[in-house]
Amino acid sequence: MTEKRPAAAGKITWKGAVRHFRTITRHKWLVMKGCFAVGLYRQGLFHDLSKYSPEEFFIGAAYYQGNRSPNNAEREAVGYSSAWLHHKGRNKHHYEYWFDYDAKGKHDVDSALVAIKMPGRFVVEMFMDRIAASKVYRGSEYSDSDALRYFKSGAKNDILIHPETAALLSELLEMLAEKGEKQTFAYIRNNLVRRRTVRKR
Numbered sequence: 072m073t074e075k076r077p078a079a080a081g082k083i084t085w086k087g088a089v090r091h092f093r094t095i096t097r098h099k100w101l102v103m104k105g106c107f108a109v110g111l112y113r114q115g116l117f118h119d120l121s122k123y124s125p126e127e128f129f130i131g132a133a134y135y136q137g138n139r140s141p142n143n144a145e146r147e148a149v150g151y152s153s154a155w156l157h158h159k160g161r162n163k164h165h166y167e168y169w170f171d172y173d174a175k176g177k178h179d180v181d182s183a184l185v186a187i188k189m190p191g192r193f194v195v196e197m198f199m200d201r202i203a204a205s206k207v208y209r210g211s212e213y214s215d216s217d218a219l220r221y222f223k224s225g226a227k228n229d230i231l232i233h234p235e236t237a238a239l240l241s242e243l244l245e246m247l248a249e250k251g252e253k254q255t256f257a258y259i260r261n262n263l264v265r266r267r268t269v270r271k272r
C-alpha cells in the first residue's frame with residue numbers, strides 16, 4: 072500500500088491489471104455499501120462502472136499506484152489524464168461533470184463556463200466516493216476525518232464547484248469527522264434521501 076511506483080510506468084502488465092482490478096472493485100464495493108446504507112440503491116449498483124471500460128481500465132492498469140489514483144501518474148507522464156476525462160464526462164457524482172456554459176449570458180464568451188448545482192443524490196454519492204477512496208488509499212491509517220482533510224486541501228477552493236454543492240458536501244464531511252458514519256448516514260437517510268429532496272431532478 073505504501074510503495075510508490077514511478078510515474079512513468081505506463082506499460083500494461085498482468086500484475087498491474089490484477090491489482091488495478093482489485094482496487095477499483097474494492098472501491099466500488101465500499102461505495103455500494105455506503106449508498107445502500109442510505110437508500111440510494113441504483114447509484115450504489117452503477118457507481119463508477121465506466122472504470123471497467125477499456126478507455127479507463129487499461130490506463131489504470133498501466134499506471135497502477137496502490138496508494139493514489141493512477142490518473143495522477145498518467146497526468147505526470149503524459150500531461151493530462153485521458154482516463155479521467157473519459158470518467159468525469161460519464162459519472163454524475165463528480166462535480167467536474169457539471170460544467171456548462173452560462174445561459175444567462177452574464178459572462179463574456181471567454182469565461183462562459185460555469186458550475187451547475189449538483190442534485191443532492193449525486194452529492195451524497197460523491198460523499199460516499201470520497202470515504203471509499205480514503206479507505207482504500209489510507210488502509211489501516213484511515214480515520215473519519217480523512218475525507219474532510221482531503222476536501223479542504225483541494226476541491227473547496229475550486230471555482231468550478233457550485234457554492235451550494237460545496238456547502239452540502241462540506242457539511243456532510245464535517246459531520247462524519249465529528250460524529251462518525253453511523254450518525255451521519257442516518258442523517259442522510261432521514262433528511263436527504265427519505266424527504267426525496269435528493270431524488271428531485
Ligand SMILES: [Zn+2]
Pocket residue numbers: 119158162164165200
Ligand atoms: Zn467516480
